[in-house]
Each structure stands twice: as structure tokens, then as C-alpha cells.
């Protein structure tokens with residue numbers, strides 16, 4: 001069933017586990033993730049990049065997400081990832097999304113607070129919760145440029161949550177977007193320090209490539225939503241490439257051994273298990 005961001009994160013907070021959030025962009029990725037969530041009885045977040053919404057692509061794929069969510073026995077939230085502004089937010093709400101991320105993390109603190117607060121009010125008119133970001137999660141391709149100054153400060157996080165009214169907060173504790181050149185080292189103590197100051201669910205971006213033991217430690221410390229985009233995309237592409245060349249037509253994309261759908265499903269299953277989300281639906 002389709003539920004809201006606030007409700008799905010409430011389940012995670014109550015039972016102390018983490019909701020997997022997968023970036024999907026076509027039928028095969030949606031189907032692969034839903035197969036995994038239903039097989040393992042896990043609540044799940046399906047999310048769209050902001051660019052999918054501004055490009056007009058989302059109009060075609062959103063109905064697919066909603067159809068799967070409505071027909072599913074597991075709780076599903078449909079979320080906008082890295083919303084850039086009002087245009088993306090309003091379009092996403094119209095497309096039926098039940099969660100919105102507004103990313104003002106590249107702005108100075110006061111501007112981030114103000115624009116995030118405005119996003120919370122806007123989505124609040126239709127009772128949709130907003131995920132904000134404080135501290136800036138950069139790109140893995142930038143490598144060691146990730147400076148400590150961009151890490152989330154626990155006291156600022158408490159203030160940010162209180163002043164903006166966000167339903168979830170993405171924090172910078174050492175992850176990055178994209179493929180890591182070397183395994184990241186998460187600042188688990190910082191997650192704990194932020195968690196001690198707030199009941200609001202914390203979010204980690206850049207989950208792809210984070211070693212399992214660090215993922216478990218982050219969940220233990222209080223992370224309630226973790227995003228996986230890069231590796232889900234690669235699992236889909238690997239599934240396409242490794243297909244037997246004699247397979248043609250519709251069978252190329254249908255389910256079955258080594259299909260793109262199965263590749264996505266198997267990736268999603270591995271993350272659901274490490275997040276402790278299995279049998280939580």
C-alpha cells in the first residue's frame with residue numbers, strides 16, 4: 001500500500017531499523033525493487049531524481065510506481081530525491097509523491113533554513129513530509145575533497161530541525177554520491193551525537209559502496225532511511241549486458257535468471273537484509 005514518508009519512517013523509528021530508499025527510473029527498476037520488498041516483506045521507498053521530474057520523464061514513470069505501490073501488500077512511500085525548488089516540489093506532489101526531499105545544503109545555513117522551512121509549508125498543505133539536508137553530501141568522484149567542514153554539526157542539526165519542521169534530515173557523516181574510489185569511513189559517533197539531540201529520523205545518502213558493517217553501525221546509531229542509487233543503476237545495466245545474446249524481443253526484459261529485473265531484485269534484497277528491514281512490513 002502507498003503510505004507517506006512520515007508514516008514509513010515512523011515504522012523504522014518504532015522498531016529501530018532502516019528503510020531502504022532506491023532511486024528508480026523505469027519499469028524494470030520498479031519491478032525489481034518491488035519483487036525484493038515483497039519477497040522479504042520489507043517496507044520500501046521508491047524515489048525519483050529531481051531531474052526526472054523537470055525533464056517530463058516522471059509523468060510516464062510515476063503511474064507505474066503508484067500502480068505497484070497500490071497493489072502491494074508492503075508499505076511503499078513515493079519520494080522526490082534532491083528537490084531543487086518549488087517547481088520540482090509542486091510537480092512531484094501533483095504526480096502523487098508522498099514524500100519530498102528539498103536540498104538546500106549548498107546554501108549558507110540561514111538560507112538553507114528559510115528555503116527548507118518554505119518547502120515544509122508548501123508540502124504541508126497536502127500533508128506531505130519533507131526531508132531536508134544539513135551538511136553537504138558531495139560526489140564520490142571529487143574524492144578526498146570532502147572536507148570536515150561540510151560534516152553535519154549536531155547542535156546545528158537540532159536547531160535546523162526545530163526551526164524548519166522537517167520530517168527527516170539527511171546528514172553528512174562521510175558518505176558521497178556515486179562510486180567510491182576507496183571505501184568510505186563513516187563518522188558513526190557523529191550520527192549518535194545528532195541522534196541524541198533529536199527524535200527526527202536521520203537519512204544517509206550515498207549508500208552504494210558503503211561496507212556492510214558500516215551500514216549496520218550507522219543503523220544502530222540511528223539512521224532510518226538509506227539511499228541507494230548508483231549501484232541499483234549498475235545492477236540494471238549489468239543485467240542488460242549479461243543477457244544471453246540469443247534472447248530477443250520481450251524476453252530480453254522479462255523476469256528470469258540474469259534478467260535486468262532479477263539483477264535489480266538481487267541488489268535490493270542484499271540491502272534490505274543489511275538494513276534490518278526484512279520481515280518488518
Ligand SMILES: [Zn+2]
Nearest residue numbers: 177205206227
Ligand atoms: Zn543524495
